[in-house]
Amino acid sequence: DAGVIQSPRxxxxxxxxxxxxxxxxxxxxxxxxxxxxTMMRGLELLIYFNNNxxxxxxxxxxxRFSAKxxxxxxxxxxxxxxxxxxxxxxxxxxxxxxxxxxxxxxxxLSVL
Amino acid sequence: xxxVKQNSPSLSVQEGRISILNCDYTNSMFDYFLWYKKYxxxxxxxxxxxxxxxDKNEDGRFTVFLNKSAKHLSLHIxxxxxxxxxxxxxxxxxxxxxxxxxxxxxxxxxxxxxx
Numbered sequence: 703d704a705g706v707i708q709s710p711r712x713x714x715x716x717x718x719x720x721x722x723x724x725x726x727x728x729x730x731x732x733x734x735x736x737x738x739x740t741m742m743r744g745l746e747l748l749i750y751f752n753n754n755x756x757x758x759x760x761x762x763x764x765x766r767f768s769a770k771x772x773x774x775x776x777x778x779x780x781x782x783x784x785x786x787x788x789x790x791x792x793x794x795x796x797x798x799x800x801x802x803x804x805x806x807x808x809x810x811l812s813v814l
Numbered sequence: 815x816x817x818v819k820q821n822s823p824s825l826s827v828q829e830g831r832i833s834i835l836n837c838d839y840t841n842s843m844f845d846y847f848l849w850y851k852k853y854x855x856x857x858x859x860x861x862x863x864x865x866x867x868x869d870k871n872e873d874g875r876f877t878v879f880l881n882k883s884a885k886h887l888s889l890h891i892x893x894x895x896x897x898x899x900x901x902x903x904x905x906x907x908x909x910x911x912x913x914x915x916x917x918x919x920x921x922x923x924x925x926x927x928x929x
Contacts, residue, residue: 735917737919744816744820744903744922745921745922747916747919802863806857
C-alpha cells in the first residue's frame with residue numbers, strides 16, 4: 703500500500719490567497735484526520751471524519767478553514783483567505799476502526 | 815488546553831545509554847496511550863502503545879510504563895542508538911462521548927542520541 707498520500711508537499715502563497723490541501727487515505731480505512739503541527743502547540747487536531755462524515759471539527763481555528771470528504775478516498779482542507787499565522791505543517795492521517803493511526807508526509811504551508 | 819503534556823522539549827543521550835521520555839495527562843478518562851516517532855520531513859509513525867489495563871508494554875528496545883494514579887507515562891529506549899534521534903510524540907485516547915476516536919497529542923520531545 704502507498705500509505706496516506708498528501709499533496710502538495712510544499713505550498714508557498716501570499717496572504718489572502720486560497721489554499722487547498724489534499725489527502726488520499728489508505729484504502730479500507732474509514733476514519734480520516736487533519737492535524738496541524740506548530741512549535742507552540744505541537745500536533746493539534748483540526749477535524750476528523752468517520753465514514754466520510756465530519757465527527758469533530760472543534761479544532762478548526764475559524765471560519766476561514768473548511769474541510770470536506772466527498773468520498774472514502776479523498777479529502778480536502780481549504781483555507782480562505784490564508785494568513786501568515788496559518789503557516790505550519792498540515793498532516794492527514796487515516797485508520798481503520800480503532801487501529802493505529804497512519805500519517806501522511808505532510809504539507810509544509812508558508813503564507814507570506 | 816493541553817490534555818497531554820510533554821514538558822521536556824528536548825533530550826540528549828549518549829549512544830548505548832537509556833533514553834527516558836516522559837508524558838503527563840490530565841483526563842482520567844483516557845484509556846489508551848501511544849508513542850509516535852517523527853523524522854524530519856516525514857509524518858509521525860506509530861512506535862508502541864499501552865492500554866490502561868496494563869502498566870507496562872515492551873517491544874524490543876522500547877518499553878512504555880503507565881502510572882495511572884499519577885497520570886504519567888514514560889518511554890524507555892535501551893540501548894539508545896543514533897537512529898533513534900527524532901521527535902517523539904505522546905498521545906492518548908478515550909474519554910467517550912464526542913471525543914470518541916480522537917487522539918490527543920503532546921507537543922513532542924526532540925531526542926538526540928550522540929555517538
